[in-house]
Amino acid sequence: MGKGVMLYCEIHEDCLAKIAAELASVGRKIADELGEELQAVLIGSGGVKAFAQELVFLGADKVLVIDDPAFASYQPDAYVEAMENVIKDISPAILLFGHNEAGRDLAPRLGFKFKAGVMLDCIKVEVEIATRKLYMTHPVYGSKVNTRFKAKTEGLLIASIRAKSNEPAESLETRSGEIIERSETVAVSIGQVQIIEQVKEEVAGVKLEEAGVIVSGGRGMQGPEGFEILKKLARVLGGEKGGAIGGSRAAIDNGWLPNKLQVGLTGKIVSPSIYIAVGISGAMQHIAGCLTSKTIIAINKDPEAPIFNISNYGVVGNWEDIVPALTEKCEALQ
Ligand SMILES: Cc1cc2nc3c(=O)[nH]c(=O)nc-3n(C[C@H](O)[C@H](O)[C@H](O)COP(=O)(O)OP(=O)(O)OC[C@H]3O[C@@H](n4cnc5c(N)ncnc54)[C@H](O)[C@@H]3O)c2cc1C
Known part of the structure; x- marks a missing residue:
């Protein structure tokens, strides 16, 4: 059985994705209740480490930084392989994603690889301390009903969290943590999917x-x-x-x-x-x-x-x- 809570935090358009602060608040609470560590993973190409300190301020005990040209754009096979290696090394009990494009894609792929319990699009993720069981709340029937699921698996538990469903963690400069650079040299050629072109969605004003x-x-x-x-x-x-x-x-x-x-x-x-x-x-x-x-x-x-x-x-x-x-x-x- 794994230990600790891990967050997958995305860098989007040269910024730490806003969902990271919500993941940090959910993850920090669970980690504190379990008395275990909160680790965050950042993957990208060029200047990734610059975002690690902010994750420490948001509450991460450790931030794992993976910075390699292979991760210049989101390439499912490369990202899955990098995360697979991280999970094998660290063996977290709980892995949290934002319910965005990357989270929706990575969470089920990793869930399949690790035979994990996976729940997508959660608005609440809580842990029962005595049993270490994870409870995940997910809206159904067009959000008319919230269903609460209990994970049965003893192994890795993965959840993706809907944006704006949890209060973001406060960024406190007094917090300290460790920033660890990992070298993951995933060959771009392993990718079965090739990104041919990326077209930026033009949004005037706030998204x-x-x-x-x-x-x-x-x-x-x-x-x-x-x-x-x-x-x-x-x-x-x-x-x-x-x-x-x-x-x-x-x-x-x-x-x-x-x-x-x-x-x-x-x-x-x-x-x-x-x-x-x-x-x-x-x-x-x-x-x-x-x-x-x-x-x-x-x-x-x-x-x-x-x-x-x-x-x-x-x-x-x-x-x-x-x-x-x-x-x-x-x-x-x-
Ligand atoms: C599979 C499926 C998926 C769908 N997905 C979506 C979706 O993602 N999003 C979505 O929105 N719909 C979706 N719909 C459509 C949905 O069922 C409704 O048809 C649609 O939401 C109706 O839009 P509306 O409320 O603007 O129009 P209407 O239902 O026609 O309502 C117009 C309202 O405006 C009010 N009104 C009129 N004039 C004024 C005025 N001068 N001042 C104040 N009020 C006024 C009327 O009283 C009325 O209540 C989907 C439907 C299907 C079948």
Whole structure:
């Protein structure tokens, strides 16, 4: 049986991915409860070590740094091999990933290799100290129900954690830890998958998944023009970081917003502090994408609209009257 908690932390666009702070808070808590170490793994090419200290400040006892040209871009076979070697050497009991592209890909591949217990897209991961069993909470039925799973395996346990579902760890410069450079020379030729081209998704302003405030519009907006008014509200409420604009599938299908801004079952799953749904009826497929938001505010002219059933606050009326007035009031309060 392994010991300790390990985090796979991603470097994304020359920054430590934000999910690392959430992984650190979940991992640190479990490691403390078990009385064991928290280790973090960083893989990339060029300057990887520069991000290690931040992981120490976030709570890692040890950070394993793997820096090699073979890891210049995400290549599943190379990354799996590097992680496989790390797991064999360190033998962690629990391995946590962010539920992002890399985590979704690596967690099941490693789970298969190590015959591990794997649970993806968890909003909570806890340990029962007496039995050392891991409990993982995962939303199902379009986020209407949370199911809690208990891992049966005695071996490695792997979980991926949904972004914004846990409080991020505080970065404390007083924390100390060890930074260990590992040389993993994985031959690029082992890769069965070749990256031919990478196309960067152009996002103006803050990314939907990372926004603290999202103002989404639906069919009730009746056209693309109204989204400029929603943008203003998002800007005012979002403060320095800026808010983001999203939409229901009806708004996307009508061509009022690009696909990447769709919130819902077949769009993005978001968990901002404030989610404002404007002219959105509240179909189950839309709610699945925003139900874990901290506060949901609905603006809809139909008092019977289902969106009000899941909203913390609701305003019944035409958005044309309410949104400009709300924006003005918020601006005046700043
Ligand atoms: C397999 C599948 C996957 C899907 N995935 C998604 C998904 O990921 N995301 C998603 O959003 N949908 C998804 N859908 C579609 C979903 O079922 C709904 O059809 C869609 O969410 C409806 O969008 P809406 O609420 O904007 O439109 P509507 O349901 O038409 O609601 C419009 C609302 O606007 C209100 N309104 C109208 N005028 C005004 C006004 N002037 N002021 C205020 N309110 C006004 C109305 O009262 C109404 O409640 C999916 C469907 C399927 C079958």
